[in-house]
Every structure is written in structure tokens, then in C-alpha cells.
Amino acid sequence: MSxxxxxxxxxxxxxxxxxxxxxxxxxxxALDELEHTYKKVxxxxxxxxxxxxxxxxxVGRPSPLYFAQRWxxxxxxxxxxxxxxxxxHTGAHKINNTVGQVLLAKKMGxxxxxxxxxxxxxxxATAAVAARHGLECIIFMGEExxxxxxxxxxxxxxxxxxxxAVDSGTKTLKDAMNExxxxxxxxxxxxxxxxxxxxxxxxxxxxVRDFNSIVGIELKDQSRELFxxxxxxxxxxxxxxxxxxxxxxxFLKDNxxxxxxxxxxxxxxxxxxxxxxxxxxxxxxxxxxxxYLMQDQEGQILSTHxxxxxxxxxxxxxxxxxxxxxxxxxxxxxxxxEALDSxxxxxxxEGIMPALETAHALAFAKKIAPGLxxxxxxxxxxxxxxxxxxxxxxKVEGLTL
Amino acid sequence: xxxxxxxxxxxxxxxKKALITYSIAGDPNLESSEKIIRNFISxxxxxxxxxxxxxxxxxxGPSIQLGHERALKNNISxxxxxxxxxxxxxxxxxxxxxxxxxMNNFLSLKENLFDELxxxxxxxxxxxxxxxxxxxxxxxxxxxxxxxxxxxISPTTTEERIAKILASSSGYLYYISLKGVTGSELKxxxxxxxxxxxxxxxxxxxxxxxxxxxxxETARKMSFxxxxxxxxxxxxxxxxxxxxxxxxxxxxxxxxxxxxxxHGIS
Numbered sequence: 001m002s003x004x005x006x007x008x009x010x011x012x013x014x015x016x017x018x019x020x021x022x023x024x025x026x027x028x029x030a031l032d033e034l035e036h037t038y039k040k041v042x043x044x045x046x047x048x049x050x051x052x053x054x055x056x057x058x059v060g061r062p063s064p065l066y067f068a069q070r071w072x073x074x075x076x077x078x079x080x081x082x083x084x085x086x087x088x089h090t091g092a093h094k095i096n097n098t099v100g101q102v103l104l105a106k107k108m109g110x111x112x113x114x115x116x117x118x119x120x121x122x123x124x125a126t127a128a129v130a131a132r133h134g135l136e137c138i139i140f141m142g143e144e145x146x147x148x149x150x151x152x153x154x155x156x157x158x159x160x161x162x163x164x165a166v167d168s169g170t171k172t173l174k175d176a177m178n179e180x181x182x183x184x185x186x187x188x189x190x191x192x193x194x195x196x197x198x199x200x201x202x203x204x205x206x207x208v209r210d211f212n213s214i215v216g217i218e219l220k221d222q223s224r225e226l227f228x229x230x231x232x233x234x235x236x237x238x239x240x241x242x243x244x245x246x247x248x249x250x251f252l253k254d255n256x257x258x259x260x261x262x263x264x265x266x267x268x269x270x271x272x273x274x275x276x277x278x279x280x281x282x283x284x285x286x287x288x289x290x291x292y293l294m295q296d297q298e299g300q301i302l303s304t305h306x307x308x309x310x311x312x313x314x315x316x317x318x319x320x321x322x323x324x325x326x327x328x329x330x331x332x333x334x335x336x337x338e339a340l341d342s343x344x345x346x347x348x349x350e351g352i353m354p355a356l357e358t359a360h361a362l363a364f365a366k367k368i369a370p371g372l373x374x375x376x377x378x379x380x381x382x383x384x385x386x387x388x389x390x391x392x393x394x395k396v397e398g399l400t401l
Numbered sequence: 402x403x404x405x406x407x408x409x410x411x412x413x414x415x416x417k418k419a420l421i422t423y424s425i426a427g428d429p430n431l432e433s434s435e436k437i438i439r440n441f442i443s444x445x446x447x448x449x450x451x452x453x454x455x456x457x458x459x460x461x462g463p464s465i466q467l468g469h470e471r472a473l474k475n476n477i478s479x480x481x482x483x484x485x486x487x488x489x490x491x492x493x494x495x496x497x498x499x500x501x502x503x504m505n506n507f508l509s510l511k512e513n514l515f516d517e518l519x520x521x522x523x524x525x526x527x528x529x530x531x532x533x534x535x536x537x538x539x540x541x542x543x544x545x546x547x548x549x550x551x552x553x554i555s556p557t558t559t560e561e562r563i564a565k566i567l568a569s570s571s572g573y574l575y576y577i578s579l580k581g582v583t584g585s586e587l588k589x590x591x592x593x594x595x596x597x598x599x600x601x602x603x604x605x606x607x608x609x610x611x612x613x614x615x616x617x618e619t620a621r622k623m624s625f626x627x628x629x630x631x632x633x634x635x636x637x638x639x640x641x642x643x644x645x646x647x648x649x650x651x652x653x654x655x656x657x658x659x660x661x662x663x664h665g666i667s
Contacts, residue, residue, distance in 0.1 A: 012534065022504055022530045024460045026555035026580055028562070168466055174457060181459045186581040188557060285504040285530065286457060298478055299509030300456040 006252050008319065013202020016325065018318035021201040023288045026185045034192075035203040037108050042210070047103065054099045055214060058132070059089045061096075063215070065222040065379070070349040078372035080365060081231070082352070082382040083219055083247060092355065092384030093212060093243040094125035098194055100211035102129040105192035112136045112191040116180040118145055118173035118239070119310030119357060120152025121384055122196030127161035137161040140179045142172040145309045148392045170303045173239075173313045177287055197240025198317030201288025205245075205317050212246025219379060220250055227377055233258040233368075236381040237361040238331065239275070239311035241320045243383035248329060258330070261320060262364045264306035265333035275304035277316050278324050278331040291318040307336035307396060308356035308389070334363035336396075342366050343386060343393065355384035356392070404524055405497045405549060405572045408447050409607040409628060418666045419629025420445070420620075420659070421609055423501060424636050425452035425465070426482040427472030429643040433651075434472075435485050437640065440652045442493050444659045448573075450527065450631065451486060453479060453502030460529045462584035464634040467641055479506055483521035490522040497524040499551060499572075504531050515542045525549035525572045533566050540569060549573075554600065556580055556593070563600060573607040575631065576600065578614070578623065584634030587613025594626040601626075617665030624666040632662055 008015040013035075021031055041047040055061040064087065068080045085093040098115075105113060113130045114137075117123030123139040130137035139156050143165050146153050156163050169175040177200075184193045195204045198212075223230050234251060236244035238261040251257045266274030274280065277292040284293040286301060294302040294314040306312045323329040334342075342362035347353045354362060361380050369378060386393075394401050402410075412419055422441045426434050438449055454472035458465065486498045500523055507514055507528060518526070525548060531539065533552065540550050549572030554563060557580065567574075576597055578587055597608055610623040611631030623630045635658060643651050 020535050021532060022535055023532065024529050024555070024577075025532055025553045026557050026577060028532050029557040029559060032559075168470075169456065178457050178459045182462075182582045185460065186585065188580055284508055287459070288530070293505075295505065295509075297509060299505040299507075300473065301505075 008322065009202060009206050015319045015322035018290050018321040019202055019205060020290050021288060022285045022290065023201045024185060026188060030184070030188050031201055031203065033108060034104070037104060038203055038207055041104065041107055047107070050103055051100050055096065059095050059099060060087065061214065062218045063087050065219065065226060068350050071346060074349060075366060075369040077369040077374060078232070078376035078378045079374065080369060081377065081379045083215060083379055085215060085243065085381060085383050086352070086354065086385035090121070090125045090128050091387070092121040092125065093215060093246060093381070094122045094196055095128065096214055096246065097196065097208050097211040097242060098122070098125040098129045101192070101194045101207065102133055102135070105135070105194070106133060108192060110190055110192040112138070112187060113194055114138045114140065114180050114183050114191055115194045115196055116140045116173065116176040117196065118176070118312060119308065119355070120145070120149040120156065120388060121310060121355070123156050123161070123163070124152050124159070126194050126196070127156040127159035130161065131159045138164060138183065140164050140166050140176040140183070142170070142176050143167045144171040145173065145176070149309055149388055150391065152388050172304070173309070174301065174315070181287070197242045198245045198319060199240040199287060199289060199315060205289065205319055208242050209245040209249055209319065212242050213249045215243070215246040215381065216248065216250035219247060223379070230254055230257050231377040231379040233260060233376070233378045234381070235260045235262060235361045235365050235378060237262050237311060237357050237383060238278070238316060238320060239264065239313050239357060240315070241317040243381050245317060245319060247381040252328060259328065260364065261329055261331045262360045263331060263333045264308060264311035264360055265335040266305040268335050269333050273305040274333065275306040275312050275314065276333040277314060278320060279333045283321070286315050289315070289318045291315050291321045292324070307339060308360070310355065310357040311360065332364050334360040338363035340393065340396065347386070352382070353386035354382055355386045356389045358383045403547070403549065403572070404495060405448070407495070408497055409573065412447065418624040418627070419447040419607070419609060420663055420666060421448040421450060421629055421631040422446045422636055422659070423450040423452055423631055423633030424640060425454055425468040425472045426485065427454055427475045427477040428468045428637070428640055429471055430475050431477050431481060431485060433643065433648060435489065436648065437652065437655060438489055440655060441659065442489070442496050444656050445663060446659060447629065448497045448499060450499045450501045451482065453482060453500055453506050455503040455506055458503065460582055462582035462634060464584045464638045464641070468637040471641065479510060480517065483517055483523060486523060487521040499525040499527060501527040502529070504528050515546045518543070518548045519546040523548060525551050527551045527553070527575060533569060544571070551575055553577055556596070563603065567604045567606070570606055573609055573628070574600070574604065576608050576610045576627065578610050578612045581612070583612055585613050587619055589619065589622045597626040617661045620662045620665035630666060
């Protein structure tokens with residue numbers, strides 16, 4: 001890959017062979033409108049100023065770069081820093097995207113906002129911006145996820161959103177996305193669908209990446225100031241892949257920086273019970289995009305398994321598929337057990353309780369840090385806080401709260 | 402001339418409209434779905450759309466979603482569906498069989514797809530999530546094998562796009578009657594009729610209307626402005642009531658739905 005000329009998606013919304021717009025005909029005009037509006041507003045200084053202002057005053061950006069000193073000492077190798085997206089308003093990186101997309105929705109004159117959610121973080125981040133702008137908000141969430149993320153369900157309701165339980169298919173994130181698409185096709189005139197990951201049909205992978213890339217942009221400034229150089233390695237968890245894309249994207253052309261995405265290995269990639277399409281999937285089409293998927297030989301999408309609802313998705317953003325094939329980003333997997341282990345480690349040694357999604361990135365750092373020189377710097381995108389996962393962690397460990 | 406063209410030509414001569422059914426292969430099981438299709442043909446259905454079950458049927462309403470779920474429990478393959486079609490085709494060479502489904506299932510056969518379609522005498526494909534911009538290469542390979550790619554046009558398709566879609570279409574055009582999923586409540590309006598009439602002026606291809614047609618009345622009104630109607634959810638709902646020992650009753654009920662619809666469009 002000629003990294004200097006990285007300019008994706010192309011005019012057809014593709015990242016190499018990946019991406020595209022595989023949707024029913026009824027949605028094409030809405031996607032075209034979104035693409036057109038987006039192209040216009042990213043050239044519009046007042047729009048960008050409005051996004052910037054909301055990121056500062058509503059979200060609380062910039063998020064700090066924190067040195068995990070005790071954890072670094074315990075692991076005895078590379079220095080570990082955390083990009084603290086958990087400190088954002090609503091507790092995760094997801095709000096970076098919803099703040100931007102809700103302003104886009106208003107530009108298009110849409111009165112109604114819909115979104116899918118897995119862990120509930122994107123649902124909460126959507127409900128919060130909808131409340132702030134006085135827009136109707138419907139969140140689609142799989143029944144299984146509603147059960148394992150109940151605090152977030154109530155949070156969305158408090159924010160005035162309607163939470164629709166989805167009981168079709170596997171009752172998780174992918175089915176919530178199917179249902180959101182069905183709603184969108186029905187209410188396409190007055191509704192904007194805020195997709196929460198770098199997934200779905202073009203232009204969503206681009207829009208969600210761009211709004212999240214504030215994370216990587218800040219990290220560039222912070223690391224220059226703090227270390228006088230860029231980190232050696234950046235690690236992020238990958239479900240659909242928005243937090244990873246957000247922190248990776250500004251570094252794609254900086255070849256000295258190793259970029260590592262960590263998928264949900266569930267019970268282990270070799271067990272087949274996981275949610276790691278980049279590690280163990282094949283190319284197909286789902287939710288409007290061509291990308292790596294977990295599927296059987298007939299092209300039926302497989303059920304996924306992960307302790308973290310936010311990573312429990314059989315696909316991945318098309319840009320990640322492209323970056324995997326070109327080798328610019330390396331993709332690994334961490335198991336449920338490794339993630340839980342790191343969840344406890346960070347909570348006990350640093351006083352920071354990470355989301356279970358994020359814990360997958362921590363688990364991989366834990367694996368490699370001890371073998372690295374102590375001059376090396378690893379930055380982990382601490383994509384979300386773990387309060388929402390307490391009941392789930394307790395349940396996995398046989399406790400009741 | 403393709404079999405699809407012949408069907409519409411004959412209907413036109415008799416001043417009739419096409420009745421097109423949609424049912425899902427493998428629902429309630431592959432053997433019964435074959436009987437259901439054979440029954441449709443003997444009741445005078447003009448074109449058969451064979452639904453390919455998918456784990457994530459995003460464009461479908463509740464009725465057809467349930468049908469897909471029922472069919473998937475039988476673990477049937479796309480190849481076995483095509484083989485079923487060939488058996489039917491051998492007995493009814495003049496009835497077009499069109500596979501309707503989602504891109505990922507068709508991709509699963511990779512490059513073999515095109516030969517298999519030809520060898521199993523499939524007349525056309527409708528791929529719900531393959532809009533025209535993504536289909537160039539795929540279309541060429543299909544047309545090389547004499548298989549039509551039936552295009553969908555919706556109430557939100559712009560004039561500019563319609564022209565492009567028409568330029569690369571064959572077989573017939575499928576006009577989606579409403580903004581929504583299959584089986585939604587259809588409100589018949591002048592706007593809908595005008596739009597179909599407008600498209601008709603731009604093409605020689607037959608236009609059929611689908612989504613939300615569930616009785617003689619909706620079928621009749623939609624057939625006025627078009628060359629035919631597609632009925633799906635209504636049939637799939639009925640198939641959902643299947644009981645193993647009462648297959649005859651199911652087919653009797655389906656027969657009466659078909660004759661009601663045929664009456665509606667005649």
C-alpha cells in the first residue's frame with residue numbers, strides 16, 4: 001500500500017474491494033442526501049466550529065492521556081498510557097460521533113433520530129444528543145443485550161428515548177441493526193439513522209471515522225508534547241471498529257507507529273465461539289457493506305459470542321478489512337477470560353474501571369508489554385468506562401449484586 | 402425471446418395482468434415448498450418468485466422474517482433450492498422461476514453461481530440489497546448466462562437514477578409500492594399510479610408492483626397502472642400455519658387466496 005496516498009473511501013464509497021452501498025433501493029436516496037450534506041458541511045467553518053464547541057463543552061474534550069504507572073511497573077516492560085475516552089460525557093468514545101451526526105441530521109431537517117445499540121453506549125450517546133436538540137429518539141436493542149446492559153437501558157429512557165426490544169434472530173447487535181434499517185426504510189423522509197460504528201453502507205464508515213478521529217488527532221498533539229515523538233504502538237479493541245478507527249486514522253501514514261486492533265476472541269478463536277471476523281472470517285455482504293464476516297458456507301451469518309455486548313457483532317467496518325489485507329493494521333484477538341482478567345487488573349492497580357470492550361485491548365497490551373523495552377511507549381484507547389458492566393461481570397463470576 | 406418476455410407478451414395479447422407469487426424455499430420444508438409452488442403454477446400463477454432464506458432479511462416485515470426463520474431451521478442450501486427449481490422447470494418449462502434474496506447468499510457460490518443458475522434453468526434474480534451502482538460486473542456475468550437481473554424501483558428513486566436503472570434492466574421491473582418493509586399497510590394513491598405510469602412511458606419493460614398487496618381489492622387497483630402484481634406476505638402468513646398432516650388444507654387455502662387475487666386482476 002502506498003501509505004502516503006491513503007485516500008479512502010474512493011468516490012464509490014470503497015476501501016479497496018470493501019465497503020460500498022449494498023442496501024435496498026428505497027434507502028439509496030437517503031444515503032445520497034447524507035453523502036451530499038456531509039461533503040458540504042465538512043467545508044463549512046461554522047458547522048465545524050459548532051462541532052468543536054460541543055466536543056469541548058458538552059463532551060468535555062480533549063480527553064487526557066494518562067500514564068498507567070502502577071500497571072506499567074507490574075508488567076515490567078513498555079510504558080503504558082491510556083487515552084481516556086471513558087471520561088467523556090456518557091462514558092465512552094461513542095459521543096464523538098453522535099455529537100456530529102445529530103448536527104448533520106438537523107442540517108438535513110430530520111426530526112426523528114434512530115440508532116442501534118449493543119452495549120448501550122451508542123444508544124445513550126444518541127439519546128443524550130437527541131435530548132439536547134429536542135429530537136424524537138428511538139433506540140433498537142437486542143433482547144439479550146437489554147438483559148446484560150440494564151443500567152444503560154434505564155439511562156436511555158431517562159434521556160427521553162424509546163427503547164425498542166428486538167427479539168428476532170440472535171437478539172443482539174446485528175439484529176438491532178436490521179430492525180433500525182427496517183424502521184429507516186419506513187420513515188426515511190423525516191428520520192436520520194445514526195449508525196454507531198464505522199460500519200454500514202457508505203458514507204457511514206467515513207462519517208463515523210471522521211467524527212471519531214478527534215481521538216487520534218488529540219493523541220498526536222499530546223504525544224508530541226509529552227514524549228516528543230509518537231507512540232511505538234497504539235492498541236484498540238475492534239467490534240464494528242469505531243474507537244479503533246478514530247485513534248488509528250490520523251496515524252495511518254506514520255509508519256513508525258504500530259497499529260493493533262483487538263477483536264473479541266470469546267472462548268478462543270479456535271473454539272469457533274467468538275466475534276472475531278478479521279481473525280477467523282470470510283468476505284461477504286451484510287448491513288450495506290462488503291467486509292469480513294462470520295458466516296457459514298451458505299452465507300448465513302453466524303451467531304457470535306463475546307462477554308462484551310459491544311463487540312458481539314459478526315461483521316466489522318470495511319476500512320478495517322482493507323487495513324487488515326494491506327497489513328497496515330495488525331489484528332489480534334483476546335478471549336473473554338483474558339478480558340475479564342485485565343478488567344480487574346486495571347480497576348485494582350489504576351483505580352479505573354474499563355468497559356469490557358476496552359478490556360480486550362488491555363488484555364493484548366498485557367501480553368506484549370512485559371517483552372518490550374521500557375523505553376517503548378504503548379497507548380491504549382480506553383474507549384469506555386465499565387460501570388455498565390458491573391452486573392454482567394458479577395454474573396459471570398457467580399455473584400449477585 | 403426469454404421465457405419472461407413470452408409470458409408478458411402472451412398476457413398482453415389477452416389483455417391480462419401477471420400474477421406473481423413469492424414464497425420461501427424451505428418453508429415449511431423443501432419438499433412442501435416445492436408442492437406449494439407446483440400448486441401455484443397449476444392455479445395459473447404467471448411467474449414464481451422463490452425466496453432464498455437469509456439469516457438477516459433486512460427488507461422484510463414480520464411475516465416474511467418468520468418465513469425465513471422457519472426455512473433456515475431446515476438447513477437447506479442454495480444449490481438444493483436451485484435443484485428443486487430445475488425439477489419444477491422440467492415439468493413447467495414455460496413458467497419463469499425467479500430467485501429473490503440477499504447478496505450474501507448468492508456470493509456464497511462464488512464464480513460457480515452463474516453456471517449453476519444456467520444449468521438449473523433459473524430465469525432471473527432479484528437481489529434486494531444489490532442496487533444498480535454495485536452490480537455492473539455481476540450483471541454482465543448474469544446476462545452472459547441468459548439470466549435476467551430484475552431491478553427494483555422505489556418511491557424514493559430519483560428520475561436520474563430511474564433512467565440509469567432502466568438502461569441496464571431486463572426481464573421486468575419491480576416497483577416497490579411503499580416506503581417500508583414487505584407486508585406493510587399499502588395506501589393506494591394517485592401518486593403511486595402516476596409514478597408507475599411515468600416509468601412506463603420510459604421503458605418497454607413490463608412493470609409489476611409489489612409490497613402490501615394482500616387481497617383482491619389492492620391487487621385490482623395496482624394492476625390498473627401496471628403489468629402485474631406480486632403477492633408475498635399474505636401467502637407466507639398462510640404457509641406459517643402449516644401442520645405436517647394437513648398439507649392438503651394448506652394448499653386448498655393457498656388456492657383460494659390465488660383465485661381471489663386472480664379474480665381481482667382479471
